[in-house]
Amino acid sequence: MRQLPPFPDLRAFLHWLEGRGDMLGVDQPVELRHEMTALQLGALRAGGPALRFDHAHTGGTRARMPVVANLFGTRARVAAGLGMTLADLPMLGEVLAALRAPAPVEGVRDALSRWPMLQAALRARPRICRSAPVQEARDIADLTQIPAQTPWPLDAGPLITWPVVITRPHGTQADQIARYNLGVYRAQVLGPDRLILRWLAHRGGAAIASGLDDTLLTRAAGVQLKERRPLVLLAREAPLTLAHLRNMTAVTEMGGIILPPVPAFYLKPDNVQAITAQIAARAVDLLRLGAAQANAWQG
Structure with missing residues (x-):
């Protein structure tokens, strides 16, 4: 090939x-x-x-x-x-x-x-090398010696824009290679031995940094976005922190739909069952699986 x-x-x-x-x-x-x-x-x-x-x-x-x-x-x-x-x-x-x-x-x-x-x-399988330049024992690297650019006027400082960052979950052993995550992140240089990484909440490195493991539910959501298929997230309305708002913005930018599960009072529901049925019907309608199920606002 x-x-x-x-x-x-x-x-x-x-x-x-x-x-x-x-x-x-x-x-x-x-x-x-x-x-x-x-x-x-x-x-x-x-x-x-x-x-x-x-x-x-x-x-x-x-x-x-x-x-x-x-x-x-x-x-x-x-x-x-x-x-x-x-x-x-x-x-x-x-x-x-x-x-x-x-x-x-x-x-x-x-x-x-x-x-x-x-x-x-x-x-295409990776080969493990026992003697390579990257494995040479050296003094601790001085990150300020890397010619990192400051691309834009409002950037806070020099940025390493294409680093391959290797992470593994806390508590794992160094030889558990299958648990490693390799990701590309923007890294701002703060000093000779300090960087700030821009974690994205939906990426593996962020999950590792937060101590979170992937679940079948989050994996299914990721597949929906990757395949450009409808993804509807029913996000709680309150309390919302800045982290929640940023995560919802990121999902929306990737093509997901945020549906706050709030009652449709124009229907004048009589009980909780009517409220939940309407919310579920709206979610199904947004998935575009068939004919509309929810009672729409008639003005």
Whole structure:
């Protein structure tokens, strides 16, 4: 399935981009505060190449390392990072869908036809390295030495915008790799050894940080959103904290529907059963499962 040479690390991918003229080196001094973001945004909108800033600085102090930006600025580069051409991406999607929900095997010929897909899946398994640069014992890293940008004027400080953050639930052992969560979060640099992470309430890292475990109910809700199917949440009306309001805003932005379970007094219900029946009918109607069940307001 792979059409391009393997890229064992980021350096190999960058070298490949340079070889095909899809990497532009910027040898002029560029300020990490606002200026670099403006250049990145221009390259992104123009469908331009990846950028390597060799002389990044902030406040007149030059960074100790270069900065690579706009790496995923085009669909073709995203496909290349996966080892494919843009035309091959639909095939990759079909393979991933088949691996997620494989159809029953129908005979020997069908089994043999799936062997290339199985080979690709086996090659995609992670490999555990016992000696790698990332595992070298060093002094505690100084986060302020990372050339982190301050993208926008109202940002509170420099942000590491694409860190892969590894978390595991409290009380688990380091070798329980299956319990690990890898997520990408915006991380604001506060000092040499301090970061602030922007947790999203619906993400695995936030659940781990809050001491919460996934449930079948929350998993089902996540599937509804991912598949762009109706999701209706009956959220209590009070008391609501800022956390509740932000979570409801996030769900709404993702396509969910917040339905406060309040009585429809225009129906003049006689008892609690009538109130709950109307609320349940409104929820079912919002799921678009069939003909309307709730008594609508007639004006």
